[in-house]
Structure formats: structure tokens, C-alpha cells
Amino acid sequence: SRSGLHNGQEATIVLGQADFDSRESRTDPKKAAPSDIAVEPETQRLMVSEIGNNRILIFDIHPDRLKNNPDAINVIGQPDFDYIGFDPTVSRNTTRSPHQVAVDSKNQLIYMVDGFSGRNGVTIFDIHPDRLENQPDAVDVLGKLNDAGEPDFDRRPANDVVNGRFNAEIRSLVLDAVDHRLIAGDQYNHRVLIWQLDEDNRIQDRTARWVIGQPDLDSSFLRERSAKNLKKPYALAYDDRYKRLFIAETLSDRVTVWDLEPERISNYPEAIAVIGQRDFTTRLPQRTSNGLFLGDSM
Numbered sequence: 001s002r003s004g005l006h007n008g009q010e011a012t013i014v015l016g017q018a019d020f021d022s023r024e025s026r027t028d029p030k031k032a033a034p035s036d037i038a039v040e041p042e043t044q045r046l047m048v049s050e051i052g053n054n055r056i057l058i059f060d061i062h063p064d065r066l067k068n069n070p071d072a073i074n075v076i077g078q079p080d081f082d083y084i085g086f087d088p089t090v091s092r093n094t095t096r097s098p099h100q101v102a103v104d105s106k107n108q109l110i111y112m113v114d115g116f117s118g119r120n121g122v123t124i125f126d127i128h129p130d131r132l133e134n135q136p137d138a139v140d141v142l143g144k145l146n147d148a149g150e151p152d153f154d155r156r157p158a159n160d161v162v163n164g165r166f167n168a169e170i171r172s173l174v175l176d177a178v179d180h181r182l183i184a185g186d187q188y189n190h191r192v193l194i195w196q197l198d199e200d201n202r203i204q205d206r207t208a209r210w211v212i213g214q215p216d217l218d219s220s221f222l223r224e225r226s227a228k229n230l231k232k233p234y235a236l237a238y239d240d241r242y243k244r245l246f247i248a249e250t251l252s253d254r255v256t257v258w259d260l261e262p263e264r265i266s267n268y269p270e271a272i273a274v275i276g277q278r279d280f281t282t283r284l285p286q287r288t289s290n291g292l293f294l295g296d297s298m
Contacts, residue, residue, distance in 0.1 A: 033052055040110075044063075049101050054077055054078065058074040092154075095119075101113070111173060120156070120170065121141055169186065170186055170187075172187075172233070176238055180196065191230060192230065192247060193217075195209060215267075222251075228270050232249060235248040244259065253291075257271055258271050
């Protein structure tokens with residue numbers, strides 16, 4: 001509970017190690033080497049993406065069953081728990097360098113970023129417990145199209161065009177399950193793209209509807225630091241109560257805050273607040289109570 005939270009408190013459970021004092025290299029393929037996590041609260045499962053092992057592990061975290069160092073119950077992106085090899089190809093049932101994940105609990109979907117060495121897009125899987133098996137087929141992909149304009153699960157390289165349908169490297173994403181929007185950080189295009197979804201949070205238009213950080217969907221310039229421009233957006237968080245998007249920028253050592261109220265959202269908007277810097281044009285990396293040093297994260 002909130003009343004029990006305090007600085008310096010001890011954790012109660014650990015995943016990926018035998019105990020709180022261990023720091024062993026992972027040798028059991030059912031244990032996690034996490035790069036990102038997301039909770040599915042309806043069925044009490046934890047989704048853990050592993051960049052180095054090109055997969056997502058799923059853990060049962062129900063309070064009645066959770067224990068230290070649990071085994072995963074499902075794997076996405078690999079045929080089984082024992083296979084952790086690297087195959088440079090991508091397909092409908094494989095993942096490559098999975099980064100951030102987001103879960104739609106109501107519709108039992110997981111949205112996963114396939115990183116720069118992989119698909120360079122967003123892959124969507126059905127995770128309903130009654131249908132989920134190891135190495136499932138994806139139900140959709142965003143950011144990869146064939147010559148006919150249809151979703152292409154086998155296309156890997158970054159596209160040589162930049163617009164609302166293609167991207168260079170989606171690194172982060174969040175799902176707005178209330179107003180049905182998918183928000184993704186296109187890191188090396190220095191922008192954030194927003195897609196409008198249908199009421200079941202499924203893709204209804206392959207072209208992003210809004211862009212933050214660039215004046216239009218065809219631009220990808222590294223622009224001067226301001227309230228409208230982004231420099232290498234690395235991580236996202238969304239507050240669906242107050243409709244605010246938080247964007248961490250590694251080339252600005254700051255977090256910018258954006259108003260995404262549906263009635264006010266527009267292309268190339270201005271941020272409403274900045275965290276970690278005194279104004280929108282300053283970059284002063286610092287480790288203080290009101291400063292940030294994010295580093296040039298890759």
C-alpha cells in the first residue's frame with residue numbers, strides 16, 4: 001500500500017536470481033535478463049523483454065503463487081526456453097532485440113518494440129491465457145509494409161523513407177487504452193508518432209495521425225533545442241488520467257511534458273513543462289535534486 005512505501009525499504013521478491021545477494025550470470029533459460037517489463041493485471045502476469053535473448057518471457061506473479069526466482073510460464077519469439085540463439089532474419093513468430101513492451105489488459109494484447117537490429121517496428125501478439133502458446137504468431141505489425149501496402153512480418157531493414165507509415169528505430173512505446181492511441185518514440189528520427197486505434201485498440205490506419213518533435217510526418221531533422229523539438233527520445237510514460245505524455249530525451253538530459261487531451265492534440269505541438277532543465281533551450285547535465293543526467297543512451 002502507499003502508506004507502507006518509504007525510502008530505503010527492502011524488496012520482498014526477486015526474479016532472475018536465487019536470492020537478493022546473488023549476481024550470477026543467468027544460465028537457466030527460464031530465468032530473466034530483463035530490458036523492459038510490463039504487468040498484465042487481469043491475469044497477474046509479468047511480461048519481460050530480453051534484448052540479448054531475442055524473446056519475451058511471461059511470469060505468473062499472482063500473490064498466492066509468486067516466489068523468489070520463479071520459472072517463466074511462456075516465451076514469445078523463440079521456439080522454447082532453451083533456444084536463445086541469434087538468427088538475423090525476422091518472421092511472424094520471432095523477435096529481434098525486443099525493447100519496450102506495453103500491455104492492453106482488456107483485449108489481452110501485447111505491443112512490443114522490435115529494435116534497430118531487428119524489425120524496426122512494433123509487433124502485436126495475442127496473450128489471452130486460453131490461446132497463448134510458446135512462440136505464437138504475431139497478429140499484426142506496425143511500421144513494416146510490403147510493396148502492396150500490407151503488413152510485412154519478414155521485412156527487417158530500416159526503411160529508406162521517413163513518413164507516417166515508416167520509421168528508423170522505434171525504441172519506446174506506450175498504450176493509451178482510454179482514448180485508444182498507440183504512442184511510439186522514433187529515436188533516430190527525433191520524433192514521437194501517435195496512431196489512433198479502434199475501440200479494441202487494434203490498428204485502424206497504418207499512417208500515424210500526429211507527430212511530436214517534427215513539423216510534419218516526412219521530416220526527421222535534428223533541430224535546435226526548444227519546446228517543440230525533440231532530440232533522441234529514449235523513453236515514454238503516459239498519464240491517462242490527466243492526458244499527459246512524458247518524453248525522456250537523452251541528447252537534452254531532460255523530460256518534457258506534453259498535453260494529449262484529444263480536443264487539443266495537434267501536430268508539432270509545444271511542450272507544457274520541462275523536468276531536469278531550467279528552460280526549454282538549456283542543456284546542463286547534472287546529478288542534483290532538480291537536474292538530470294541521462295547520458296547519450298544508445
